[in-house]
Amino acid sequence: MSQVRVRFAPSPTGGLHIGGVRTAIFNHLYAKKMGGKFILRIEDTDQARFVAEAEAYIKETLSWCNINPEEGPDIGGDYGPYRQSERKSIYQSYTQQLIDEGKAYYAFDTRHEIDQMREKLKNAGVLNLNYNSASRKTMTNSLTLSKNEVNEKLEAGIPYVVRFKMPDKREIRFYDLVRGWVLVHSSTLDDKVILKSDGLATYHLANVVDDYLMKITHVIRGEEWLPSAPLHVLLYEAFNWGSDMPDYVHLPLILKPDGNGKLSKRSADKGGFPIFPLNWTDPCSGEIYEGFREMGFSSNAVVNFLSLLGWNPGGDQEIFDLKGLIKNFSIERIGKSGTKFDFEKAKWFNQHYLKTMKFESLAQVVIKDLRDEYSIECSPQLGKQIVELFVQRVTFSREFASASQFIFHQPQLYDQKVIHKKWNEKSKNALNVYANKLDVFSDINGDEARELFQRTMVSIQINPSKVLQLLRVSIMGEGSGPDLMKIIEILGPFEISKRIRNAMEQFDYIKAGLL
Numbered sequence: 054m055s056q057v058r059v060r061f062a063p064s065p066t067g068g069l070h071i072g073g074v075r076t077a078i079f080n081h082l083y084a085k086k087m088g089g090k091f092i093l094r095i096e097d098t099d100q101a102r103f104v105a106e107a108e109a110y111i112k113e114t115l116s117w118c119n120i121n122p123e124e125g126p127d128i129g130g131d132y133g134p135y136r137q138s139e140r141k142s143i144y145q146s147y148t149q150q151l152i153d154e155g156k157a158y159y160a161f162d163t164r165h166e167i168d169q170m171r172e173k174l175k176n177a178g179v180l181n182l183n184y185n186s187a188s189r190k191t192m193t194n195s196l197t198l199s200k201n202e203v204n205e206k207l208e209a210g211i212p213y214v215v216r217f218k219m220p221d222k223r224e225i226r227f228y229d230l231v232r233g234w235v236l237v238h239s240s241t242l243d244d245k246v247i248l249k250s251d252g253l254a255t256y257h258l259a260n261v262v263d264d265y266l267m268k269i270t271h272v273i274r275g276e277e278w279l280p281s282a283p284l285h286v287l288l289y290e291a292f293n294w295g296s297d298m299p300d301y302v303h304l305p306l307i308l309k310p311d312g313n314g315k316l317s318k319r320s321a322d323k324g325g326f327p328i329f330p331l332n333w334t335d336p337c338s339g340e341i342y343e344g345f346r347e348m349g350f351s352s353n354a355v356v357n358f359l360s361l362l363g364w365n366p367g368g369d370q371e372i373f374d375l376k377g378l379i380k381n382f383s384i385e386r387i388g389k390s391g392t393k394f395d396f397e398k399a400k401w402f403n404q405h406y407l408k409t410m411k412f413e414s415l416a417q418v419v420i421k422d423l424r425d426e427y428s429i430e431c432s433p434q435l436g437k438q439i440v441e442l443f444v445q446r447v448t449f450s451r452e453f454a455s456a457s458q459f460i461f462h463q464p465q466l467y468d469q470k471v472i473h474k475k476w477n478e479k480s481k482n483a484l485n486v487y488a489n490k491l492d493v494f495s496d497i498n499g500d501e502a503r504e505l506f507q508r509t510m511v512s513i514q515i516n517p518s519k520v521l522q523l524l525r526v527s528i529m530g531e532g533s534g535p536d537l538m539k540i541i542e543i544l545g546p547f548e549i550s551k552r553i554r555n556a557m558e559q560f561d562y563i564k565a566g567l568l
């Protein structure tokens with residue numbers, strides 16, 4: 054079998070969204086699994102929708118995800134150029150070949166004439182209003198004009214497009230590795246434009262010519278391209294490349310979280326989650342869309358999450374690093390039906406990967422965030438302690454800095470509910486005694502603090518559970534949070550007893566309804 058060669062072929066018409074990233078990931082996984090090549094091809098034939106920033110954005114996304122192409126624009130390779138706008142003459146000569154062989158034709162119709170043709174057909178009750186094997190006979194094209202007339206028009210510079218001559222009454226069959234046999238009748242298809250009046254090929258022609266010339270073995274792309282596949286199959290045939298046709302793999306749609314329809318920018322906005330991998334600035338409106346990366350997702354989490362949208366590894370395992378994904382990936386386990394986008398699941402993955410990161414590097418994030426956002430200087434040791442304290446409780450690394458604010462400031466507000474429920478003479482005495490006991494120590498570790506607390510409560514005959522939450526409220530203001538004894542260790546006995554004493558006074562006021 055020849056070497057597997059797959060391509061990710063985005064059109065730079067806007068920010069690449071996560072559906073496109075998933076396509077890139079699946080291509081990469083398959084290439085690596087098969088010891089093949091992953092190629093990036095920029096499909097920029099649609100000049101009207103071209104967005105200059107989009108290509109750099111695509112490349113940055115792939116690099117962030119660690120799925121770097123081995124051939125592509127700026128990388129090079131044996132089959133370049135890899136930007137379609139640089140392959141204009143290639144498409145023109147292949148178009149000429151189809152014209153010469155009678156498989157494509159010039160069409161000189163204006164937009165107005167095409168509209169008129171549709172109007173006429175509509176009035177006559179015809180359902181299919183396409184430019185096709187029937188309607189083409191009534192139009193101005195090289196099938197209805199004489200050779201001389203055509204040449205005259207071409208010489209006079211009359212604008213034209215080239216259309217593919219869709220075969221009449223043909224059943225088109227092809228095998229999709231996910232969907233099985235796909236059958237389409239040519240009567241449902243139109244004579245697609247393959248070369249536009251600006252001399253540039255359309256997506257269909259460029260896509261097929263490039264897949265052939267770049268020796269692509271598998272076309273792995275989103276389901277939205279399935280309706281184009283029959284035309285692509287016919288183009289392969291028209292060029293007599295049938296035996297080199299790639300295998301088709303159309304990936305299932307990514308659906309909105311509720312399963313109702315395709316995931317879109319609008320549904321992402323509504324659900325409050327990103328649809329772009331990285332921050333994307335809309336070049337027209339200037340609006341900035343927050344990306345997964347900027348929201349605090351690690352690329353490992355995003356790649357793991359997206360790879361499970363439509364691919365089922367079998368078994369219960371969900372956590373896969375890139376290596377594991379490559380090892381386990383198979384086209385056979387790609388599903389047909391749409392797959393729901395579940396943002397909570399994405400967060401779950403991020404939480405998992407956060408826990409696997411080196412605490413030293415997370416501490417660096419904490420130190421920087423505290424400095425930048427709160428003007429707080431934090432030592433590397435304290436940074437690491439903060440990470441240890443919160444790592445089980447946060448989803449994004451940027452949450453550490455805000456969550457740890459109580460470490461740097463004593464509480465301004467206290468959980469009133471806890472106080473009303475638990476503050477009484479006995480618990481007051483218990484906190485007081487514990488504070489006094491702490492005064493003896495210059496420092497204390499978590500285990501010692503816990504033991505001291507237990508012993509103290511036993512000695513004054515109070516159930517520790519009646520005091521523990523109050524102790525927490527006195528230290529951090531809130532009634533729940535991470536390991537309290539670790540907090541005592543971090544803040545130290547001096548600060549803790551100070552906070553307890555300060556809080557006791559406030560608790561009295563709160564209980565009396567004065568605060």
Ligand code: GLU
Pocket residue numbers: 061062063064096256260272273274275278
């Ligand atoms: N240029 C198409 C896109 O923007 C690629 C479709 C394909 O992979 O064939 O998605």
